[in-house]
Amino acid sequence: MTERSFFNFDWESGDSDRLDPTPWGRRFHDLTPPVEDSVLDGTFDEDQLPTHSEIIELIETLHAGESSPFLPRPKSDRPHSVHLPEHYEARYAYPLVVWFHGDGSSEEELASVMPNISERNYIGLALRGDVRSGDGYRWSTTDEAVRELIDDVESLVLSLRRERHIHSERIYLAGFGSGASAAMELLLHKPEWFGGAACFYGSLPLVPFSQRQAHELRDKRVLLAATTNARSGNARGLIAAGRLLNASGVRIGTRFYQDYGTAPTVKMLSDINHWLMDDVCSSVT
Known part of the structure; x- marks a missing residue:
């Protein structure tokens, strides 16, 4: 997958001019042999390398500016x-599932x-719904609730990226019931x-997309699931939503x-894994 992501740390040439070299220069200087040495030592102390969180902090510094995300x-x-x-392997960039x-x-x-x-x-990262429901919670998709959810997901994902090695172009949303509606709202508001x-x-919301949304949604992948149980009546809505998304270039x-229970089954969750791995493997090849 090659689409850009808000959580990607790509940076423009020249940004390094704004970086305070201390203490980074000192740390990398420790790995440089003296100029007078005629033979370079092929070994180094791995503990001297910057940690993942320090690297993320460095790259964020490179993005310093009023418009920086x-x-x-x-x-x-x-x-x-x-x-x-x-x-968990700290050197591997993991896909992130926001549940x-x-x-x-x-x-x-x-x-x-x-x-x-x-x-x-x-x-995996999971957030709590914003509305009390029985012994737990559910999700509201009002405009105010969606704005709050966008802010919370932004804050939590960026914070998690400082602690763990996450692939910025492999961040996926997944949800069940009202959680699925919240996931789709978030994708439609911030497809990039x-x-x-x-x-x-x-x-699923059946609303017209803006030109920007339609452009950003192109080639995104969406998995829609419904039940064959006629009492639920959500199959017809799924087909209508799928057609609208497909018209915007979404891969459905x-x-x-x-x-049709109150929680995802083992089969459903296994299907999520296969769906995700199809994308991960295709991007590698």
Whole structure:
């Protein structure tokens, strides 16, 4: 996948002129042999290399400026959960799955969702819905709620990127029920931020796209899932939403399931993994 991402740290030539070389110059100077040495030593102390968080801080400094998306943001106070893959490797850039739980649940379900998607392939981030629902929460998609969600996702993803190695062009949204609706709203409002969204049993917004949105949505991947249970009636809405998205150049995948419960099944979560890996593998080849 080659589309640009808000969370990408690409930078323009000349930006390094704004960088304070201290202490970076000192750290890299330690790795440089004296000029008088005629033979270079092929070994070095790995502990002297900058850490991932220090590298991210350095690149953010390169983006310094009033229009920079990497200026300090207010820290989000929305409850959230993070899941790391088994045998996390700091040198590997992991795809990130931002999970939106279903009605009556919370961000804590990430601990059961991610292992059923994959134990090894992704880092997971889950946020709590903004409306009380039974013993848990659900998601509101009012304009104000969506604006707050955009701010919270921005803050939490940037904060997580400073701590963990995340591939900026492989950040995906996924959700169930009202969480699927929230995921789609976020993709439609900020398509340049994400690689796509997997939406299971959500009520999808059927609204016209602006020219900017349509351009940014082109070639994004969206997985839409509905149930064959006639009582739910969401299959017709899924088809209508799929047609509208497809007309904007979105690459649509669909799944139909007989089950219609209150939480995603193991089969659904496994399908998310296959859908994600199709994109990851295609971008590599």
